[in-house]
Amino acid sequence: MPKKIKIKINKEACNGCGTCISILPDIIEFDSNSQAEVKLEHKEKIIDDPQLIEQVMLAKESCPTEAFIVEIIE
Numbered sequence: 001m002p003k004k005i006k007i008k009i010n011k012e013a014c015n016g017c018g019t020c021i022s023i024l025p026d027i028i029e030f031d032s033n034s035q036a037e038v039k040l041e042h043k044e045k046i047i048d049d050p051q052l053i054e055q056v057m058l059a060k061e062s063c064p065t066e067a068f069i070v071e072i073i074e
């Protein structure tokens, strides 16, 4: 499991299924086009909490279109 990560959403690939939002409701939301978006206060934020990283990796694995991207920093 990585120690430090960042979340990115590829909007061109996102189909708006909402799976990642249901797993990470505090971090991801729908934008005005009903696509997933990292909330403003979490944009470009480095995540280093192990439990949260586990949830993020689950969201990544659950994304049907690979639009949910995890950038591994460490």
Ligand code: SF4
Pocket: 009, 013, 014, 015, 016, 017, 018, 019, 020, 021, 035, 036, 062, 063, 064, 065, 066, 067, 068
């Ligand atoms: S799980 Fe993937 S396709 Fe579904 S809303 Fe999230 S980023 Fe978009």
